[in-house]
Amino acid sequence: xxxxxxxxxxxNIAPHQEFLLQGSILDSHKEVLLHRxxxxxxxxxxxxxxxxxxxxxxxxRGATAQQNPVLFRVRRSVEPRDxxxxxxxxxxxxxxxxxxxxxxxxxxxxxxxxxxxxxxxxEMGFKLDHEYCVKxxxxxxxxxxxxxxxxxxxxxxxxxxxNTQEAMSHSHLVELSVVAPAGQEQIADDMKNFAEQLKPLIxxxxxxxxxxxxx
Amino acid sequence: xxxxxxxxxxxxxxENKIQEVKLDGQEIYVxxxxxxxxxxxxxxxxxxxxxxxxxxxxxxxxxxKEEEDEKVLASFQPSLWPWDSVRNKLKAxxxxxxxxxxxxxxxxxxxxxxxxxxSNEAPENKSSVLLLAKKRGLVVAANVLISGAExxxxxxxxxxxxxxxxxxxxxxKLRQNWRLKKVGTSILGDLTYKSAGSRFLQSGTFEVTKxxxxxxxxxxxxxxxxxxxxxxxxxxxxxYIQVDVKSVPGNILxxxxxxxxxxxxxxxxxLEVAQNVLFCKELFAQLAREAVQxxxxxxxxxxxxQIITNxxxxxxxxxxxxxxxxxxxxxxxxxxxxxxxxxxxxxxHQLLREVHYKNINYVPPHPVNAMLGxxxxxxxxxxLGTSRRELVxxxxxxxxxxxxxxxxxxxxxxxxxxxxxxxxAILSDPQITxxxxxxxxxxxxxxxxxxxxxxxxxxxxxxLVLIIEVDNIQAILLKDSKTITLSFEDxxxxxxxxxxxxxxxxxxxxxxxxxxxxxxxxTNLNVGIGDIDVYGTATSIxxxxxRGDKVLSLKSGAYNKIQMxxxxxxxxxxxxxxxxxxxxxxxxxxxxFKQIDVDRLQGKTFAQKVDMLMxxxxxxx
Numbered sequence: 001x002x003x004x005x006x007x008x009x010x011x012n013i014a015p016h017q018e019f020l021l022q023g024s025i026l027d028s029h030k031e032v033l034l035h036r037x038x039x040x041x042x043x044x045x046x047x048x049x050x051x052x053x054x055x056x057x058x059x060x061r062g063a064t065a066q067q068n069p070v071l072f073r074v075r076r077s078v079e080p081r082d083x084x085x086x087x088x089x090x091x092x093x094x095x096x097x098x099x100x101x102x103x104x105x106x107x108x109x110x111x112x113x114x115x116x117x118x119x120x121x122x123e124m125g126f127k128l129d130h131e132y133c134v135k136x137x138x139x140x141x142x143x144x145x146x147x148x149x150x151x152x153x154x155x156x157x158x159x160x161x162x163n164t165q166e167a168m169s170h171s172h173l174v175e176l177s178v179v180a181p182a183g184q185e186q187i188a189d190d191m192k193n194f195a196e197q198l199k200p201l202i203x204x205x206x207x208x209x210x211x212x213x214x215x
Numbered sequence: 216x217x218x219x220x221x222x223x224x225x226x227x228x229x230e231n232k233i234q235e236v237k238l239d240g241q242e243i244y245v246x247x248x249x250x251x252x253x254x255x256x257x258x259x260x261x262x263x264x265x266x267x268x269x270x271x272x273x274x275x276x277x278x279x280k281e282e283e284d285e286k287v288l289a290s291f292q293p294s295l296w297p298w299d300s301v302r303n304k305l306k307a308x309x310x311x312x313x314x315x316x317x318x319x320x321x322x323x324x325x326x327x328x329x330x331x332x333x334s335n336e337a338p339e340n341k342s343s344v345l346l347l348a349k350k351r352g353l354v355v356a357a358n359v360l361i362s363g364a365e366x367x368x369x370x371x372x373x374x375x376x377x378x379x380x381x382x383x384x385x386x387x388k389l390r391q392n393w394r395l396k397k398v399g400t401s402i403l404g405d406l407t408y409k410s411a412g413s414r415f416l417q418s419g420t421f422e423v424t425k426x427x428x429x430x431x432x433x434x435x436x437x438x439x440x441x442x443x444x445x446x447x448x449x450x451x452x453x454x455y456i457q458v459d460v461k462s463v464p465g466n467i468l469x470x471x472x473x474x475x476x477x478x479x480x481x482x483x484x485x486l487e488v489a490q491n492v493l494f495c496k497e498l499f500a501q502l503a504r505e506a507v508q509x510x511x512x513x514x515x516x517x518x519x520x521q522i523i524t525n526x527x528x529x530x531x532x533x534x535x536x537x538x539x540x541x542x543x544x545x546x547x548x549x550x551x552x553x554x555x556x557x558x559x560x561x562x563x564h565q566l567l568r569e570v571h572y573k574n575i576n577y578v579p580p581h582p583v584n585a586m587l588g589x590x591x592x593x594x595x596x597x598x599l600g601t602s603r604r605e606l607v608x609x610x611x612x613x614x615x616x617x618x619x620x621x622x623x624x625x626x627x628x629x630x631x632x633x634x635x636x637x638x639x640a641i642l643s644d645p646q647i648t649x650x651x652x653x654x655x656x657x658x659x660x661x662x663x664x665x666x667x668x669x670x671x672x673x674x675x676x677x678x679l680v681l682i683i684e685v686d687n688i689q690a691i692l693l694k695d696s697k698t699i700t701l702s703f704e705d706x707x708x709x710x711x712x713x714x715x716x717x718x719x720x721x722x723x724x725x726x727x728x729x730x731x732x733x734x735x736x737x738t739n740l741n742v743g744i745g746d747i748d749v750y751g752t753a754t755s756i757x758x759x760x761x762r763g764d765k766v767l768s769l770k771s772g773a774y775n776k777i778q779m780x781x782x783x784x785x786x787x788x789x790x791x792x793x794x795x796x797x798x799x800x801x802x803x804x805x806x807x808f809k810q811i812d813v814d815r816l817q818g819k820t821f822a823q824k825v826d827m828l829m830x831x832x833x834x835x836x
Contacts, residue, residue, distance in 0.1 A: 086598070087584050113597065113598055114598040147583055
């Protein structure tokens, strides 16, 4: 299996790496975490920025059954309403087992697209695998992004009205991520230091995605 | 011993009779009689019907044969035999009591026997225990009191020790305003603007120290805390940026200095001044870097702590970083009055703060997966398919120096316009009024100019709007919505206004003609005959009186004086009429134009003069 980087480079897509740390916090303690993050991150004088996104995951199966399917994550902003720029993201597989790396590292290709991408992907052969809504708050410190969000199941009718959705769990997902060009390793140390400051409140760690998926 | 030994039981002699031996060897004893049963048994033995002398006692109870022997021995009291033990015991007790009485009597006599108190030790023992107990109790109580007293003493000493108290309160206040960090045993603070977005590399670390001084130090002019801050040496003193706009390149003024901050000033003042020094240094470093790097039409000069550049030809902008540390030798020259352009200095500070702000504040990406740090337009570049040229344009950012030069240019233009208008406003005829718009920015403002004559304000179609931009002035003539672009020379504006003034005169006259019912024969906005005007074109008007016998002709230009000509038919000419003229209307074309001296006409303003003239000419003849 060719390295996603080399494939990307061949086709002139900028090879970026995503460094990710994840953790979760119960709903009842979310306020404390928001307060803490507001103090640690940039722009402390502004209120935390809320966001509400709708993400659809499209899957394209390979010719043979053994090949792993290609997953495209299409995300759009529901509130504030932005129908002109949707976002496609492709995430490669992460290399686990490297104990010296504190964060999860995987290849990441980000593309901004227009709002007819769903039709396009359907015609290309992608099938909608699953979709969900994410609602939460967004912080940033330098180029580190921190999001505290709650995942909602879509209502069967397909509407993205927040009142008709049910939450998937009673906790919030906290993600600390940096997207940087390939080859910069000291970001992982910066992220780890930042995660240390949130330590007793929330444990941010790298989660092995393969162990989570049910196959 | 491993072998269990035979148990040997030691038992007392059985006192109880064996009643029965069971088949398995178990013995059942007769239960011993209780006291009452015993008494009953003995009482049964007493034969109350028998008197004492009757010795031949029949055995009253069974099994009492052995007591018959005893009966013989104690024959004088046979009835007491069952009570014998009782009697003996009583007798013994009586004996004892007698002995005791005798002993007590003897002791009382104190001749042969003395009773010594033997209970001395017991009370002694008791008191020591009591003493110990009391001592322990007292010790506990004393401890409680001592600890209480200690606490009171400590708090009292704290109150009296103000320096100690103050230090922590001052430290708390310091912490509320500045970022502090404890490194080892010392407390360090940060003066820089790094947390606000600055990328300047100079460090601004200050140290916080405790000051222990006597309370008798009476320096009551300002509050002296017990906390001192040590500022790094390169940030000592006072600094400011001086911006000066000069019209003639003159000598480089050396700043005489603003003054020095006292070494015993309050820490807040010291820190603020040091931070200002750092800010000014960063600002000047940025400007100097840009002045050297960017290529523009006019070269910039950087000399020491001064940047000199030309805003307009003949207008010089100089930015000086004045840093007065207090260690320089006092210059003998008298301190000069420094020209500060406070508005531009403030603008410089604001511009740098904006740069800091942009460094920190990113537009939050929606959806949050998108890249951080791009503006919204840049994010839409993909979906909307913007061209390369547009992308390049999006990325172009103006430098600080360019921005401040633009602001300077606009300020200069604005000032010049004001001067021109003020100069022209001295003219009383006509009145020039300027209304400056209150909505303006540092790069653009607008003013509306009205030209009216006092008393005849109804004629006000001559207005113009000036929009003062960075490099030029846009003039909009509202009469016909023509737009003229003026350069930065103030003469151009003056010419334009004077030209409009000249046109206004003719307009007033046109209006007056309507009022006096004079007929306007012709008007010409650009007269091609006569002297060429210095600027613009001359306007002329020719009108005739209601009767038609008088014709008035005016010509006005921007810089030339107004010329007035009057044509009327004199009586002498009337008489010389030829007989070929049959219709009196042909008299009207006779006559020559004579010039009228406008200055000698009556009236304060030109409009008044013309008004008066027309009235007179109408009524005459």
